[in-house]
Amino acid sequence: MQLPEPQTKTFSSLVGAIEQGxxxxxxxxRDFVWTMQKSAGLIDSVIKGYPIGTFIFWRTKERLRSxxxxxxxxxxxxxxxxxxxxxxxxQQRLTSLFASLRxxxxxxxxGRKNDFSKIFxxxxxxxxxxxxxxxxxxxxxxxxxxxxxxxxxxxxxxxxYPQKYHEKLKTYKNRIESYQYSxxxxxxxxxxxxxxxxxxxxxxxxxxxxxxxxxAKTFDHEIQFxxxxxxxxxxxxxxxxxxxxxxxxxxLQIISIILSKECKRQVILQLDKTxxxxxxxxxxxxxxxxxxxxxNYYRIPVSQLLPYNALIAPxxxxxxxxxxxxxxxxxKFLEDFFWRCSLxxxxxxxxxxxxx
Numbered sequence: 001m002q003l004p005e006p007q008t009k010t011f012s013s014l015v016g017a018i019e020q021g022x023x024x025x026x027x028x029x030r031d032f033v034w035t036m037q038k039s040a041g042l043i044d045s046v047i048k049g050y051p052i053g054t055f056i057f058w059r060t061k062e063r064l065r066s067x068x069x070x071x072x073x074x075x076x077x078x079x080x081x082x083x084x085x086x087x088x089x090x091q092q093r094l095t096s097l098f099a100s101l102r103x104x105x106x107x108x109x110x111g112r113k114n115d116f117s118k119i120f121x122x123x124x125x126x127x128x129x130x131x132x133x134x135x136x137x138x139x140x141x142x143x144x145x146x147x148x149x150x151x152x153x154x155x156x157x158x159x160x161y162p163q164k165y166h167e168k169l170k171t172y173k174n175r176i177e178s179y180q181y182s183x184x185x186x187x188x189x190x191x192x193x194x195x196x197x198x199x200x201x202x203x204x205x206x207x208x209x210x211x212x213x214x215x216a217k218t219f220d221h222e223i224q225f226x227x228x229x230x231x232x233x234x235x236x237x238x239x240x241x242x243x244x245x246x247x248x249x250x251x252l253q254i255i256s257i258i259l260s261k262e263c264k265r266q267v268i269l270q271l272d273k274t275x276x277x278x279x280x281x282x283x284x285x286x287x288x289x290x291x292x293x294x295x296n297y298y299r300i301p302v303s304q305l306l307p308y309n310a311l312i313a314p315x316x317x318x319x320x321x322x323x324x325x326x327x328x329x330x331x332k333f334l335e336d337f338f339w340r341c342s343l344x345x346x347x348x349x350x351x352x353x354x355x356x
Contacts, residue, residue, distance in 0.1 A: 002188050006183070007184075008180040008181060009183055010179065011176055014097070014181050017085070018075065022085055023057070023086075023087065029091045032095050036114045037134055039100050039116065040119050041130075043100050043147060043176075044131050048127070048131070053182070054182040055093070055094060056186065056197070057088065058085070058185075059186065059187045063084070063220065077221060085185070100116050100119050101147060102148070103115075103148030103152075119147050121133075121144060122139075131172075132147070143165075145161065151176065151177070191216060192213065192217075195212075195216065209249075210268060214268065234288075238287075243303040245303045246312060254313050254316045255276060256271060257317045258279060287316045290316045290319050294306070297331075298338065311341060314341075318334065
């Protein structure tokens with residue numbers, strides 16, 4: 001991993017990179033939650049030349065599951081082999097900037113739609129006042145201008161405003177377009193380092209789960225492999241059997257045991273992406289056959305009655321390599337293993353400690 005590289009970008013190069021698909025929001029980032037008022041405050045700081053914090057990007061050629069659409073903007077996928085800048089810090093600010101300066105509509109996590117073309121500059125405001133606002137009710141039509149009109153409007157639009165505002169229009173437009181955004185770029189770092197950086201930056205927020213990291217690491221755009229969707233598909237298949245409470249952690253344990261004979265957290269993080277994807281379907285089948293075996297042979301009707309979820313892992317490992325129905329000695333050994341583990345709880349404790 002190279003040392004982080006500080007740099008700056010102007011409005012046009014930053015927004016242009018987003019529109020070209022070079023800057024992406026990784027799936028493990030939280031949803032957009034900022035209000036229009038808070039976003040307007042960010043643009044107000046830009047216009048006044050105040051610092052708005054540093055963006056941290058992870059530059060890599062890896063392809064992760066990323067947010068493709070910001071508002072109504074359909075963003076392209078970069079060519080295979082090209083670098084992508086994934087946002088590790090500053091997602092709320094970056095999304096606010098893009099939405100405000102391009103006037104797009106965003107849907108927040110709570111379902112509310114915000115039309116960012118309705119953010120205005122109050123041309124009557126003084127430098128010490130709040131210049132950018134979302135409330136222009138009762139004000140003269142020509143005493144304010146939307147951010148979108150200021151940046152996208154041609155000469156005739158700007159000239160239609162009273163002469164006394166022309167200097168402000170010119171100044172504010174120049175300040176937005178020439179503002180230098182501070183960026184730190186992390187290069188040549190593996191996914192586990194990038195997510196660790198993200199977690200440390202967001203120490204006050206919810207840390208990433210192991211499953212969220214593996215969703216990001218195993219995503220493959222070319223073959224449309226998305227672990228979160230694959231897991232949901234597995235859960236849906238198990239619902240008719242009342243085993244849909246099997247955890248994502250248990251599924252990762254099963255994959256890791258199959259590939260490496262271990263299920264420690266650090267081992268799971270180092271699993272090869274191609275091998276993970278290649279065995280998914282067969283591993284999923286082994287889980288489903290394990291559930292069927294638990295219901296039919298041990299008469300366990302729902303997953304909540306299992307001694308512990310992790311018990312599914314060793315049985316799935318067995319069924320991964322044995323497609324036939326266990327009989328004779330195999331059946332006896334499995335039954336002995338089941339009851340020994342169930343009564344002692346030893347296997348459950350060992351697995352939990354390995355994932356800590």
